[in-house]
Amino acid sequence: MSEHLFLRACRRQPVERTPIWMMRQAGRYLPAYRAVRARASFLDLCRTPELACEVTLQPIDEFGFDAAILFSDILITLPAMGLDVAFPEAGPKIGTPIRTAAAIDALRVPDPDLELPSTLEAIRQIKRGLAGRVPLIGFAGAPLTMLTYAVEGGGSKDYPNTKKLLYGSPDQAHTLLDKLARTCAVFLEAQVRAGVECVQIFDSWGGIVSPGDFREYPLRYAKRVIEMLRESPTWQTSPVPIIYFVNGCAPYLDDYASSGADVLGVDWRVGIDHVRRRVGDGVALQGNLDPGALFASPAEIRTRVADILERAGQIGHIFNLGHGVLPETDPEHVRAMVTAVRELSART
Amino acid sequence: MSEHLFLRACRRQPVERTPIWMMRQAGRYLPAYRAVRARASFLDLCRTPELACEVTLQPIDEFGFDAAILFSDILITLPAMGLDVAFPEAGPKIGTPIRTAAAIDALRVPDPDLELPSTLEAIRQIKRGLAGRVPLIGFAGAPLTMLTYAVEGGGSKDYPNTKKLLYGSPDQAHTLLDKLARTCAVFLEAQVRAGVECVQIFDSWGGIVSPGDFREYPLRYAKRVIEMLRESPTWQTSPVPIIYFVNGCAPYLDDYASSGADVLGVDWRVGIDHVRRRVGDGVALQGNLDPGALFASPAEIRTRVADILERAGQIGHIFNLGHGVLPETDPEHVRAMVTAVRELSART
Numbered sequence: 082m083s084e085h086l087f088l089r090a091c092r093r094q095p096v097e098r099t100p101i102w103m104m105r106q107a108g109r110y111l112p113a114y115r116a117v118r119a120r121a122s123f124l125d126l127c128r129t130p131e132l133a134c135e136v137t138l139q140p141i142d143e144f145g146f147d148a149a150i151l152f153s154d155i156l157i158t159l160p161a162m163g164l165d166v167a168f169p170e171a172g173p174k175i176g177t178p179i180r181t182a183a184a185i186d187a188l189r190v191p192d193p194d195l196e197l198p199s200t201l202e203a204i205r206q207i208k209r210g211l212a213g214r215v216p217l218i219g220f221a222g223a224p225l226t227m228l229t230y231a232v233e234g235g236g237s238k239d240y241p242n243t244k245k246l247l248y249g250s251p252d253q254a255h256t257l258l259d260k261l262a263r264t265c266a267v268f269l270e271a272q273v274r275a276g277v278e279c280v281q282i283f284d285s286w287g288g289i290v291s292p293g294d295f296r297e298y299p300l301r302y303a304k305r306v307i308e309m310l311r312e313s314p315t316w317q318t319s320p321v322p323i324i325y326f327v328n329g330c331a332p333y334l335d336d337y338a339s340s341g342a343d344v345l346g347v348d349w350r351v352g353i354d355h356v357r358r359r360v361g362d363g364v365a366l367q368g369n370l371d372p373g374a375l376f377a378s379p380a381e382i383r384t385r386v387a388d389i390l391e392r393a394g395q396i397g398h399i400f401n402l403g404h405g406v407l408p409e410t411d412p413e414h415v416r417a418m419v420t421a422v423r424e425l426s427a428r429t
Numbered sequence: 430m431s432e433h434l435f436l437r438a439c440r441r442q443p444v445e446r447t448p449i450w451m452m453r454q455a456g457r458y459l460p461a462y463r464a465v466r467a468r469a470s471f472l473d474l475c476r477t478p479e480l481a482c483e484v485t486l487q488p489i490d491e492f493g494f495d496a497a498i499l500f501s502d503i504l505i506t507l508p509a510m511g512l513d514v515a516f517p518e519a520g521p522k523i524g525t526p527i528r529t530a531a532a533i534d535a536l537r538v539p540d541p542d543l544e545l546p547s548t549l550e551a552i553r554q555i556k557r558g559l560a561g562r563v564p565l566i567g568f569a570g571a572p573l574t575m576l577t578y579a580v581e582g583g584g585s586k587d588y589p590n591t592k593k594l595l596y597g598s599p600d601q602a603h604t605l606l607d608k609l610a611r612t613c614a615v616f617l618e619a620q621v622r623a624g625v626e627c628v629q630i631f632d633s634w635g636g637i638v639s640p641g642d643f644r645e646y647p648l649r650y651a652k653r654v655i656e657m658l659r660e661s662p663t664w665q666t667s668p669v670p671i672i673y674f675v676n677g678c679a680p681y682l683d684d685y686a687s688s689g690a691d692v693l694g695v696d697w698r699v700g701i702d703h704v705r706r707r708v709g710d711g712v713a714l715q716g717n718l719d720p721g722a723l724f725a726s727p728a729e730i731r732t733r734v735a736d737i738l739e740r741a742g743q744i745g746h747i748f749n750l751g752h753g754v755l756p757e758t759d760p761e762h763v764r765a766m767v768t769a770v771r772e773l774s775a776r777t
Contacts, residue, residue, distance in 0.1 A: 238584065241757045244721025248729065291719050291751075292700050293736075332679040332699040351680040352640050371639050373592025381596065388641075409589045 085216050087148045091279060091322035091344050093365050093397035099390060099426035100147035101419055102218070105405030106140040107152045111412060113139045123168045127153050133203035137217075138210050143412070144419045148216050148279070149207065151272070153200055155222030155283050156230055158264050161191035164231060178234035178242065182253050190263045193271035204275040219277030221268050223284035223325075224261035224302035231257070240289050247290075247298055254298070262302045266309035273310075273319050281324040282306060282342070285404075288329025295333045300340060307341040324367060328404055334359035349374070349403025354392035365397035370418065372402045375410045379417035386421035395426060433564050435496040439627060439670035439692050441713050441745035447738060447774035448495035449767055450566070453753030454488040455500045459760060461487045471516045475501050481551035485565075486558050491760070492767045496564050496627070497555065499620070501548055503570030503631050504578055506612050509539035512579060526582035526590065530601050538611045541619035552623040567625030569616050571632035571673075572609035572650035579605070588637050595638075595646055602646070610650045614657035621658075621667050629672040629694070630654060633752075636677025636696075643681045648688060655689040672715060676752055682707035697722070697751025702740035713745035718766065720750045723758045727765035734769035743774060 087100040108114055114136050117126065126132045133152040141149050156173050159166045165176030179185060193201060207217055222230075232242045247254045269280045287299035303325055310316060310323065326346025330337055337345055338360040347356050347368030356366060374385050389400070400422045406415065435448040456462055462484050465474065474480045481500045489497050504521050507514045513524030527533060541549060555565055570578075580590045595602045617628045635647035651673055658664060658671065674694025678685055685693055686708040695704050695716030704714060722733050737748070748770045754763065 236586065239752075239755055240721065241724075241755050244719070244755075245724045245757070248719075248722055248725035288698065291697050291722075292703075294719070329677070329698070332703075349639050350636065350677070355640075355680075371592070371596075371642070373588065374596055374639075376589075376593045377596035404587075407587055407589050407592075409593070 085147075085278075087216050087399065088278060088322060090397065090399050091324070091365050093362075096395065097428060099393075099395055099398050099400050099422055101400040101422045102146040102148040102150065103140070103402050103406050103415065104150075106144075106146055106150065107136045108406060109408035110406055110410040110415070111139055111143065113143065123154070127157055128199045130199055130203040130206045133199075134206040134210050137203075137207045141211070141215060144416055146215065146419070148218050149211055150218040150281070151200070151204060151207065151220060151277065153203070153220070155220070155226065155285070157197065157200060158191065158221065158268055159227070159231065161193075161196040162188045162260070162264060164188070172236050173230065175230060175234040179231045179257065180242070182250075182256075185253055185257045185260070188257070188260050190260055190267065193268050197268065197271070201271055201275040204272060204277055208276040216278035217276065218279045218281055218324075219269060219272030219275075220281040220283060221265045221272075221306075223282045223287060223299060224258045224265060224306065225290075225299035226284050226286045227261045227265070228254070228257055229286045229289075231261075240286070243286075243289070247294065258298065258302045259305075262305045263309070265306045266313070269306070269310055270313045270315045273315050273321055277321065279322045279324065280310070281326060281346070284325065284327045287327040288332070288348075292332055292336070296336055299327065300333070300336055303340050303342075311341070322365075326367070330356070338364050344399065346401070347403065352392060353389060353398075357393070362397070365399060366393060367399040367401045368393075369401070369403040372404055372407050372410070375402075375406065375414045375418065377414075379414060382414060382417045383421040383425070386418055387425050390422070390426050395428060400426070433495075433626075435564050435747065436626060436670060438745065438747050439672070439713050441710075444743065445776060447741075447743060447746050447748050447770055449748040449770045450494040450496040450498065451488070451750050451754050451763065452498075454492075454494055454498065455484045456754060457756035458754050458758040458763070459487055459491065461491065471502070475505055476547045478547055478551040478554045481547075482554040482558050485551075485555045489559070489563060492764055494563065494767070496566050497559055498566040498629070499548070499552060499555065499568060499625065501551070501568070503568070503574065503633070505545065505548060506539065506569065506616055507575070507579065509541075509544040510536045510608070510612060512536070520584050521578065523578060523582040527579045527605065528590070530598075530604075533601055533605045533608070536605070536608050538608055538615065541616050545616065545619070549619055549623040552620060552625055556624040564626035565624065566627045566629055566672075567617060567620030567623075568629040568631060569613045569620075571630045571635060571647060572606045572613060572654065573647035574632050574634045575609045575613070576602070576605055577634045577637075579609075588634070591634075591637070595642065606646065606650045607653075610653045611657070613654045614661070617654070617658055618661045618663045621663050621669055625669065627670045627672065628658070629674060630690070632673065632675045635675040636680070640680055640684070644684055647675065648681070648684055651688050651690075659689070670713075674715070678704070686712050692747065694749070695751065700740060701737060701746075705741070710745070713747060714741060715747040715749045717749070717751040720752050720755050720758070723750075723754065723762045723766065725762075727762060730762060730765045731769040731773070734766060735773050738770070738774050743776060748774070
């Protein structure tokens with residue numbers, strides 16, 4: 082399995098063509114997914130291994146992506162830490178957001194084997210379902226991103242509570258980020274033990290701060306997660322590639338490569354060739370088509386795919402969207418993207 | 430008036446200290462503003478010259494900012510174009526968002542003198558109220574940003590309708606952007622005739638696209654607005670400085686300076702020294718403290734102000750936040766920022 086196209090690209094080894102997968106590839110844009118969701122809630126899907134397995138495999142069967150990603154949610158660890166989380170259609174909501182030092186102290190670092198067993202069981206079932214066809218990616222939310230949900234109570238436009246905590250009470254912020262980092266690390270380690278062959282750390286909201294604060298908060302704690310992973314006993318036998326994805330990475334390119342990850346995720350707002358020049362050749366890059374570009378015609382999608390392949394080069398590039406696929410996307414346009422990547426990146 | 434500190438900084442002329450104003454400085458963080466809002470709706474404030482004048486002057490009297498900015502809203506032109514707009518606390522809502530070519534064709538380019546007279550009258554009253562103390566900045570929403578509101582019907586997280594229009598129906602998108610650009614240009618020209626001494630073009634959501642799409646959509650139409658302004662009869666007698674502000678400008682720095690603006694707004698996510706290196710010395714820069722950094726202690730605010738002043742240099746720098754001040758901000762922390770800028774930037 083270590084020689085699979087996707088894993089070779091993560092390690093910057095030669096590939097016969099550029100591998101492709103898509104963030105949120107198991108999701109609402111897919112009729113087969115919506116059929117499953119019609120009979121089960123989002124949280125049921127996350128917590129029922131058979132259902133998580135079913136929807137994880139759907140896009141592999143449908144489009145032949147080069148990697149599967151565990152169907153789950155970055156917020157899945159929060160209930161195990163002691164927070165109430167609901168997942169209505171409008172977006173996740175935390176019952177009692179973290180606003181005090183006491184609330185931070187009350188949070189626990191969960192033991193994934195005891196408190197997140199359904200996720201680990203889903204991984205084992207998916208692995209059997211995949212039967213070696215493509216590698217399975219596990220994931221978790223990065224500490225700063227998890228902090229934003231925990232303190233805002235959901236999504237946010239301006240992140241006032243996040244910034245009150247980071248800048249008004251930095252000691253409390255560091256205490257919370259430390260707990261979130263340990264939670265992230267033990268959860269990812271458990272996922273690797275359960276069988277995932279790569280992990281992605283999602284810093285979806287790592288891009289809301291100044292470059293100095295990026296070093297002090299999101300990057301510092303993502304680094305800590307990566308260090309804890311690399312120093313864990315599991316890593317001695319299963320040193321899987323680590324992807325670190327910051328949505329809105331353009332302002333931080335001088336520091337991004339110092340995360341210690343094998344692969345850096347690149348959102349669509351920045352040229353991937355520009356990112357390559359700034360981060361150097363020590364890491365692979367993953368990205369970076371605008372999810373909204375899938376609303377374009379198949380011909381235009383192909384043109385945009387060709388442009389990204391040209392900018393990225395073939396070594397150390399995993400094709401992906403720059404963020405999750407939008408629910409309104411036409412699956413046939415996803416197919417046009419996959420076909421274009423396969424055809425245009427193939428070296429004869 | 431042309432020799433005021435703020436206007437000299439806009440033109441990269443020598444200054445005795447760095448001027449400062451603050452986006453949304455007339456706003457909810459200020460008790461005096463909330464007192465006015467307790468007796469009038471947001472839209473009433475925008476449309477009643479006496480009230481718009483009153484709240485515009487409040488932060489000048491309170492903190493001694495070096496420029497006043499007209500109290501209004503970027504969406505104020507949409508009703509004059511033919512759209513219904515409401516301003517509830519949760520954010521603006523468009524009654525019937527633009528989703529068809531027919532809806533685009535039905536939009537009108539308004540005559541500001543006939544259809545936005547209260548804004549122009551507010552400018553005349555504010556000018557009398559300021560009595561030459563500081564210059565008055567007028568503003569309008571940039572075409573792409575106005576398009577996002579018109580087609581999404583309000584704020585958005587992923588801008589699916591915007592991207593469907595831009596990438597799925599580019600001809601329609603260009604037709605709409607052309608109307609929005611003409612509306613923006615005639616409105617800004619009318620504001621200059623009414624007396625504003627500077628104009629800012631707000632591309633709050635210009636940062637949601639790839640670098641290639643930035644050139645094709647937000648930048649192209651901001652450029653067109655600026656060209657129309659510079660070619661207008663008004664400009665022969667009143668060539669006021671033009672500020673172009675893209676929230677999330679970091680990915681576009683190779684192209685940003687080509688907008689034709691005198692001043693480029695810089696949001697807080699990127700180092701202002703990095704922006705200066707990339708855009709060259711032909712423009713002034715405005716920014717770029719994180720609005721959330723005002724939650725820090727006054728001592729920490731002073732440290733952050735010093736850092737930005739050091740990175741920006743004194744020539745061609747207007748101190749500002751990187752986006753609008755947050756409503757939860759303590760006015761005394763705003764005062765700490767203003768004091769720090771005045772003291773630390775003064776050259777003896």
